[in-house]
Amino acid sequence: xxxxxxxxxxxxxxxxxxxxxxxxxxxxxxxxxxxxxxxxxxxxxxxxxxxxxxxxxxxxxxxxxxxxxxxxxxxxxxxxxxxxxxxxxxxxxxxxxxxxxxxxxxxxxxxxxxxxxxxxxxxxxxxxxxxxxxxxxxxxxxxxxxxxxxxxxxxxxxxxxxxxxxxxxxxxxxxxxxxxxxxxxxxxxxxxxxxxxxxxxxxxxxxxxxxxxxxxxxxxxxxx
Amino acid sequence: xxxxxxxxxxxxxxxxxxxxxxxxxxxxxxxxxxxxxxxxxxxxxxxxxxxxxxxxxxxxxxxxxxxxxxxxxxxxxxxxxxxxxxxxxxxxxxxxxxxxxxxxxxxxxxxxxxxxxxxxxxxxxxxxxxxxxxxxxxxxxxxxxxxxxxxxxxxxxxxxxxxxxxxxxxxxxxxxxxxxxxxxxxxxxxxxxxxxxxxxxxxxxxxxxxxxxxxxxxxxxxxxxxxxxxxxxxxxxxxxxxxxxxxxxxxxxxxxxxxxxxxxxxxxxxxxxxxxxxxxxxxxxxxxxxxxxxxx
Numbered sequence: 001x002x003x004x005x006x007x008x009x010x011x012x013x014x015x016x017x018x019x020x021x022x023x024x025x026x027x028x029x030x031x032x033x034x035x036x037x038x039x040x041x042x043x044x045x046x047x048x049x050x051x052x053x054x055x056x057x058x059x060x061x062x063x064x065x066x067x068x069x070x071x072x073x074x075x076x077x078x079x080x081x082x083x084x085x086x087x088x089x090x091x092x093x094x095x096x097x098x099x100x101x102x103x104x105x106x107x108x109x110x111x112x113x114x115x116x117x118x119x120x121x122x123x124x125x126x127x128x129x130x131x132x133x134x135x136x137x138x139x140x141x142x143x144x145x146x147x148x149x150x151x152x153x154x155x156x157x158x159x160x161x162x163x164x165x166x167x168x169x170x171x172x173x174x175x176x177x178x179x180x181x182x183x184x185x186x187x188x189x190x191x192x193x194x195x196x197x198x199x200x201x202x203x204x205x206x207x208x209x210x211x212x213x214x215x216x217x218x219x220x221x222x223x224x
Numbered sequence: 225x226x227x228x229x230x231x232x233x234x235x236x237x238x239x240x241x242x243x244x245x246x247x248x249x250x251x252x253x254x255x256x257x258x259x260x261x262x263x264x265x266x267x268x269x270x271x272x273x274x275x276x277x278x279x280x281x282x283x284x285x286x287x288x289x290x291x292x293x294x295x296x297x298x299x300x301x302x303x304x305x306x307x308x309x310x311x312x313x314x315x316x317x318x319x320x321x322x323x324x325x326x327x328x329x330x331x332x333x334x335x336x337x338x339x340x341x342x343x344x345x346x347x348x349x350x351x352x353x354x355x356x357x358x359x360x361x362x363x364x365x366x367x368x369x370x371x372x373x374x375x376x377x378x379x380x381x382x383x384x385x386x387x388x389x390x391x392x393x394x395x396x397x398x399x400x401x402x403x404x405x406x407x408x409x410x411x412x413x414x415x416x417x418x419x420x421x422x423x424x425x426x427x428x429x430x431x432x433x434x435x436x437x438x439x440x441x442x443x444x445x446x447x448x449x450x451x452x453x454x455x456x457x458x459x460x461x462x463x464x465x466x467x468x469x470x471x472x473x474x475x476x477x478x479x480x481x482x483x484x485x486x487x488x489x490x491x492x493x494x495x496x497x498x499x500x501x502x503x504x505x506x507x508x509x510x511x512x513x514x515x516x517x518x519x520x
């Protein structure tokens with residue numbers, strides 16, 4: 001995103017550019033640096049990252065759409081607590097539905113679903129995007145951000161699982177654990193930093209050597 | 225933040241101080257309405273799903289019981305729950321209903337004297353009783369066939385809940401962690417077959433002195449433990465009997481980087497088994513299936 005940050009353009013952008021924005025331009029983890037703690041906590045393996053990523057994707061889309069539909073009734077002075085309640089309602093509902101109808105899946109992801117209530121990335125998208133854009137772009141923004149988060153968690157999970165555990169998706173690819181450090185929480189932050197640097201370099205190469213300012217996302221300074 | 229302010233968003237609109245009364249009431253009313261709607265939705269979802277969630281919990285427990293004790297269709301299982309009375313002066317045991325018969329209720333003083341014996345109503349236990357764990361006692365053809373004891377340990381982050389399967393000679397048949405919040409990739413490994421498998425086959429006497437070691441687990445033994453669930457018990461014994469003999473008295477090998485979790489479970493398993501045996505020998509005479517029939 002070399003032009004002006006998205007949210008100040010007058011006409012809402014199209015689906016493709018919103019999806020690209022969520023995955024690359026304003027990637028929640030690598031660009032906006034939001035929700036880093038849960039990203040570190042669960043990404044010791046790829047499978048963990050995928051499960052949390054999918055759960056966040058669902059909650060993000062549902063909450064964004066809910067806010068876009070109901071914002072005219074939300075009093076602006078208490079919008080943040082209201083967003084929190086909307087997220088909490090969706091998270092709890094998903095938690096109960098999973099526990100009731102998908103017990104096997106729930107045994108795997110139950111631990112992660114409850115974490116999502118406190119995710120900065122979700123509430124920041126509600127404040128920055130869903131509260132001021134029409135329904136359709138809001139849906140695509142939620143989907144893009146969710147996919148961006150999922151992508152980031154998978155990248156970090158792959159990095160840490162291979163280096164820290166010597167496995168990928170549970171299959172052993174390196175004998176023994178090469179660098180257990182990367183499976184530990186401190187190693188998680190290092191992994192994110194290294195990947196963040198890697199994607200910065202990649203983006204600079206692709207944009208023809210121009211300097212890419214980190215974290216230009218409109219949301220970062222405002223919410224979270 | 226630059227750029228045009230958009231309708232509702234943005235921080236509190238500058239230059240417009242909150243007008244006293246009306247505004248506050250509107251805000252409060254708005255929040256109350258949102259909370260009420262949220263509560264209604266969640267209440268509805270809860271009512272719609274709780275039945276299924278409860279059934280799922282029950283069936284996964286039932287599965288754990290039959291699987292860990294190696295039961296077949298002929299076996300019957302009696303569920304006994306233990307509670308502490310509200311005044312902390314007595315221990316209450318309640319059994320789930322057995323077929324058409326209502327469950328039983330036994331009350332013991334803390335030093336083990338029977339205070340009261342009767343039948344428990346079918347309803348769930350009163351809320352003021354504090355749950356202390358449950359036991360599933362299996363019988364086959366009228367003879368005790370093993371026990372599954374629920375235990376708890378204080379893990380690295382939160383409580384760890386597990387099941388211990390015992391045969392009638394109090395030898396451990398298996399341990400299974402059913403609920404924990406340990407770190408994925410580290411403490412969470414205590415829920416893997418290779419770690420849990422280390423407890424199987426320990427006798428009551430060995431469990432009393434069971435300890436944890438930080439030594440790395442020998443690869444052949446780890447491989448053998450991974451096979452525990454995959455091979456039938458006899459095939460496993462044939463393939464890995466030598467390793468099992470070698471490791472029978474060895475301390476539990478801790479998960480690398482998760483000694484606290486490993487130690488917590490080991491101590492929990494030990495305490496659970498020691499307490500269970502003492503309590504069971506106390507209450508078993510009152511739980512014989514025919515004991516009540518005769519007294520009727």
